[in-house]
Amino acid sequence: xxxxxxxxxxxxxxxxxxxxxxxxxxxxxxxxxxxxxxxxxxxxxxxxxxxxxxxxxxxxxxxxxxxxxxxxxxxxxxxxxxxxxxxxxxxxxxxxxxxxxxxxxxxxxxxxxxxxxxxxxxxxxxxxxxxxxxxxxxxxxxxxxxxxxxxxxxxxxxxxxxxxxxxxxxxxxxxxxxxxxxxxxxxxxxxxxxxxxxxxxxxxxxxxxxxxxxxxxxxxxxxxxxxxxxxxxxxxxxxxxxxxxxxxxxxxxxxxxxxxxxxxxxxxxxxxxxxxxxxxxxxxxxxxxxxxxxxxxxxxxxxxxxxxxxxxxxxxxxxxxxxxxxxxxxxxxxxxxxxxxxxxxxxxxxxxxxxxxxxxxxxx
Numbered sequence: 001x002x003x004x005x006x007x008x009x010x011x012x013x014x015x016x017x018x019x020x021x022x023x024x025x026x027x028x029x030x031x032x033x034x035x036x037x038x039x040x041x042x043x044x045x046x047x048x049x050x051x052x053x054x055x056x057x058x059x060x061x062x063x064x065x066x067x068x069x070x071x072x073x074x075x076x077x078x079x080x081x082x083x084x085x086x087x088x089x090x091x092x093x094x095x096x097x098x099x100x101x102x103x104x105x106x107x108x109x110x111x112x113x114x115x116x117x118x119x120x121x122x123x124x125x126x127x128x129x130x131x132x133x134x135x136x137x138x139x140x141x142x143x144x145x146x147x148x149x150x151x152x153x154x155x156x157x158x159x160x161x162x163x164x165x166x167x168x169x170x171x172x173x174x175x176x177x178x179x180x181x182x183x184x185x186x187x188x189x190x191x192x193x194x195x196x197x198x199x200x201x202x203x204x205x206x207x208x209x210x211x212x213x214x215x216x217x218x219x220x221x222x223x224x225x226x227x228x229x230x231x232x233x234x235x236x237x238x239x240x241x242x243x244x245x246x247x248x249x250x251x252x253x254x255x256x257x258x259x260x261x262x263x264x265x266x267x268x269x270x271x272x273x274x275x276x277x278x279x280x281x282x283x284x285x286x287x288x289x290x291x292x293x294x295x296x297x298x299x300x301x302x303x304x305x306x307x308x309x310x311x312x313x314x315x316x317x318x319x320x321x322x323x324x325x326x327x328x329x330x331x332x333x334x335x336x337x338x339x340x341x342x343x344x345x346x347x348x349x350x351x352x353x354x355x356x357x358x359x360x361x362x363x364x
Contacts, residue, residue, distance in 0.1 A: 003027075004309055012117045012280040013337035017330050020339065024059050024284060027309045028317055032062060035315035038077035042315040045069075060286060060295060064305050064318040067263050070098035078103045078313045087149050089262035100262055103313040110266025110310055113282045114153055120337075121256055121270055122157055122222060128183040129158025130176065130221075132192025132201045136167040147193065147227070149265060154191045154224065164192075164201060171204040176216065187220050193227035194257070198237060198245075205249045219251030226258040226268070239275070259344055263316050267308040269342075274334050276341035283308040285342050287327050288320070301326045301345055322348050 004027045007015075015023065035042045036053040042065075046053060051063050067089075069075070076083065082103040089098035102110070137148045155161060162179045166172055180188070192201065208214040223246070239257070246252040259277050260268035267283040279285050286305040287296040296302035304325040307318045324345040333341045 007281050007309075008112065008116075010281055012120050012282075013278060013339050015281050016338050017340075020281065020284065021059065023281075024307065024309065025056075028059055028062055028307060029053075029056050031309070031311070031315075031317040032056060034312070035077045035317070039075060039315050041073045041075055042077070059284065059307055062307070062318045064320045065315065066320045067098065067261065067322065070100065070263055070316075071096045074099060074101070075316075076101040076314050083313065087262050087265060098263060100265070100316065101314050106311060106313040109312075111153065111156065113266040113280075113310055114268065115156060117268060117270060117280050117282075118154070118157060118224070121224070122189060123187075126157055126159045127187050127189040127222075128179070129155070129161045129189045129191065130164050130179065131155070131158075131161060132164045132190060132197050132225075134165045134167045134169060135163045149262065150193070150227070150260075151191070153265070157189055157191075164190075165196075169196075169200050171200060173204075173208065173214070173216075180216070180218075185220075187222065188218060190218070190221050190223040190252075192223075192225050194225045194242075195227070197223070197225050198242065202245055202249060206245075209249060216250050219253070221250075221252050222254040222256070223252055224256050224258060224270075226260060261306070261319075261321065263319055264306055264308045264311065266310050267306070272333060272335040272337060272341075275343075276328055276333055276335075277343065278333065278335075278337050279340040279342070281339070282310060285325070285327070285340055287325060287342070290348070293320075296327070298327045298329065303348065304342075304344070324348050 003023065007023065033053045036046055045065065046063055049063055056062055070089070078101070083101045084104050085102040085107055087100040087102065089100070131151055133147070133151055137151055160183070162175060164171060164176055205216055208216070243255055246255060257271040258268045264283070269277040269279055269283070269285070271277050284307050286307065287300065287302040288294065288305055289296055289302050301324055304321045304323045305319065306321060308316065311317045324347070325342050326345060327340060327342045330340050331338045
């Protein structure tokens with residue numbers, strides 16, 4: 001019988017729906033009971049709902065916490081001396097950020113899950129890496145912002161790394177050109193947050209080509225980006241325009257968005273070449289109706305609930321987001337990856353703008 005420890009030896013999209021349901025249910029029931037016994041605030045929430053952690057039947061029966069609760073309470077299931085890292089989520093101006101407390105085991109498993117998932121898209125070899133951000137983001141290694149945690153997490157995929165932007169958010173054209181020249185003939189990994197890729201990278205490449213006749217060739221590159229589309233949507237930039245623009249200005253054709261959040265770091269949902277986000281073996285998505293939180297049918301838009309096998313130091317294994325989405329299918333994607341495939345429709349009305357890109361863009 002497949003258990004939590006066994007999945008580390010599997011490919012990230014190896015389990016079909018039935019197998020995954022069994023593994024997820026067993027693991028999440030264990031986590032629910034563990035957090036109930038070790039986190040007083042979580043226990044109060046479940047008690048107020050009249051939920052018995054010993055009686056859960058399936059993943060869909062599990063109680064879920066709204067992600068906003070992490071802004072109001074310090075939710076942790078380990079003693080303070082076991083906490084090795086605290087991640088703060090993206091927060092709009094005037095909003096209190098969420099704080100996510102990690103012990104050594106949870107932090108390590110987050111990284112293991114991230115490596116396994118992303119490597120399915122980038123390959124096993126580490127690549128020369130361009131980070132489309134500025135180095136000043138990583139100032140406090142004890143308390144990370146979600147943006148800093150994202151950069152640090154993805155940096156593990158790079159052999160040699162440069163920041164494409166300086167701390168004034170200006171493109172380092174000369175440094176980028178030298179880096180690409182040194183790594184000519186190699187596949188290049190680029191990582192950044194969606195709005196910043198568009199505002200500070202794409203637009204500057206367009207300007208360089210138009211005004212100076214300088215063209216940066218990234219046709220051997222693979223871009224991974226995430227952190228929110230809301231600001232770009234308000235600027236009328238669609239996914240197609242984003243992809244077409246980058247291909248036109250620098251030759252990038254391999255572009256993958258991802259969906260994730262600080263409250264479940266490590267469990268990210270990567271976008272495949274057909275434009276669908278995929279839930280891997282560590283996590284899953286459930287779509288619920290906003291009226292009564294009942295389950296949506298496939299193809300029906302509702303609130304996204306995310307579940308994860310990873311969080312042990314805090315009760316973040318079953319969360320209700322402020323995002324809307326739709327399940328497009330299960331075990332049937334043309335890309336060949338098993339598991340739930342879904343699309344994100346955007347933030348719910350009156351939900352705060354909270355992605356790394358969106359939060360930065362608000363200040364911008």
